[in-house]
Amino acid sequence: MNQPIYYINGNYVPESEAKLSVFDLSILRGFGVFDYLRTYQKRPFHLWDHLERLNYSAENLRLKIPCSLAEIAKIIDSLIELNQIEEAGIKIIVTGGISTDQFTPQTASLIVLVFALTKYPPYFYTKGVSAVTTSLARSFPKLKTTQYIPAIVTLHANHQAQEAIYLNPARELLEATTSNFFCFKKNILYTCNSDEILLGVTREIVLKLAAQRFPIQLCPITYEELPTIDEAFITASNKEIMPLIKIDHHQIGTGEVGVRTKEMIQAFREYTQQSKWETLSISRHIVNK
Template sequence: MSTLCYVNGEILSTSKGGIGISDLALQRGYGVFDYARTYNRKLFHFDDNLHRLRLSASKLHLKLPIPDIEITAVAEQLIRESTLNTPSIRLILTGGYSASPFFKDPNFIIIAEELPTYPASVYSLGVKLIKVEYQRELPHVKSINYMNSIRLEPLRREKNAFDILYYSENGVTECPRSNFFIFQGDRLVTPSSHVLHGITREIILKLASDHFPIEVRKIDPGELSTIDEAFITSTSKGIIPVTTIDAHKVGTGLVGDRTRILMRLLNEYTENY
């Protein structure tokens, strides 16, 4: 499989692409990114990724060096010319080269890579989450810093969990790379604040609005013992049902009917995209 990337204006083989060791991303963890997928080799909601990348960049005072139309053209070229089964696109904007915390010219990288897949059983049987107290810094920013979730990997594996569910004084918020939803009866609830505004989250809220009453509000951790269904969403995962949180079953412990309805709606939406 041959994959390509773009580094500051140049397109080259991913194995040859790189930036120098004095970049602030490496030196101080300063940078943002975004991640888009394709369906049928067509970029999916890419404008939303570009919008979020610009928002993340502006919060870190970084400036994207090329306009959206050019980024899209490069992404499409990388998809066309890479031999990937299901291409996805990673956009990375770093602090750039600097020996001090002051920066001026970011490095901008676009990578075409294979979309990760998950076993069919996670969709048919659901998964387990474990709660960990943590609040992401600058939650609207898709920063390159996933230190906490990577640090928690051994714990996740030890507890046989699919993912971590963050909570804090701000309520139950999200997983390290996914948004979180619950059903209380027919009511679909997702946290209003202190989360990344996931692109899949927005799509689900729109698709669900014709079928279920929706509440976007703080979710108290205490509520989790009374919920009927739960699921997580992300670009690569779509909707993954959650059937266990810590040692407790969610509802009956089986994938819920309402979650299945949303999985079907999302499938239909992406097939017709």
Template sequence: MERIVYVNGAYVPESEAKVSIFDRGFLFADAVYEVTSVLDGKLIDNAGHLARLERSCRELGIKMPTTAEQLTSIQQTLIEKNHLVEGGIYLQLTRGNEGDRDFSYQDAIEPTLVLFTQAKQLVDSPKVKHGIKVISFGDIRWKRRDIKTTSLLPACLAKHAAHAAGADDVWLIEDGYVTEGGSSNAYIVTQEGTLVTRPLSHDILHGITRAALMKLVQDTGVAIEERLFTIEEAMQAKEAFISSATTFVWPVVAIDDQPVGDGQPGSIALQLRDIYIQTARAHS
């Protein structure tokens, strides 16, 4: 069955979905996006994703064409129409189309809204059993990474470099410190058992899964430090992991071909992953 997608108020087969070549999302990556995971046919942490979408739009002056409640209804309709049980819903909102290419734009321009589903195996991912390998890579992104824009070329280049090197992903480095993963937040666990992750700022995306994990970890008795850390410190850590909407938590078992800890998925990462999934399912 052909996937049904949403484009500017209409549910259409994906083969019939169309957006103008003059849309600013296509020409300038003048757009924001969100990805909400779906488990058991239910949206996970969706309120946080839609709140972040609204923040991104405010920061860039992009008009929201619908309310959060209407967006949720659209997402739920797509889940039903596509019989989605596990995976995610991608949402992209562009500044819109003014009929030609011009760097400047009118504030009254009507935005373009697109959503589609993606069926993926989230819970039983093989990346959890074996962990992932990352390489360090220079962070060449713009200075407002807290805004979730579609300007993802640096991340695409970085991930391509990782795959060419036989790794799964990257940890991005700026001024000697880890910012985040290619499309995730980054964490280490020190030899003393302290969970360390970079504090929120314009330098990293304010991850919705990160926010949930920071609350859940408090119930585990694990100490937390929000501070900068270097790739060298990460290599000497007891364990490391990433988080994002569609990975939940994936253990990192090697950095630049050097094993992290014993080179196996760490116990804290796996514990947090299990707690997150249980909590998400209980509250979805």
């Protein structure tokens, strides 16, 4: 079996040769940003929205991406062709690079990984999944950084949960560790819209699709409101729309996947099969908030 081919700092290399220096700041200090997307019918889904968000994250950490976004798009196309993957997950990583004083960023490293997409079990979508909450604080929540310590610590301690949802000091539900959070109260769809969350590409698509179907409130719910919500779900590139049926010890609604959530799952899946997807310009949404 042929090894996967990756891109690292100007070179296409097999997996066995994919290496970073031990003096790279992503290793020494956890300093880097990334973005993740997937393909549908071998087409990178909303590629430019993900590239714009990557650039926004890098700029805000004063990381200079070592090539243009158009060049990264070409690298991704090349890797999809080289690896001959039916459907792919794509991860673009920009690190602080090798640092001579082990602290100061110098020339950034660029890594692009294209690998076979791992799908979640179908019953996650038909039966729903559970989540826990955490009050652990994150740094730079608006940016997609490589620092996931609060997420890893929380989920390592709660093996039965598929996700963890962040609470702020006001006990508002913000977002999950790798996804955005939505819920229905009666017929109204709620999701957080603040400087405390990452504006997900899938989230923006869901809001666009939901606006044709339901009233929307861009505000968080509090932990104390959990018993009053009827349905909940999380959204992410790899998860799409995944129903939540339990948060901590709180059953969501009837404990089954709700009708509105099913409608959104179907609408999203139909959207992914379109021949063309309109760019969301998500980075400008972030800047203009």
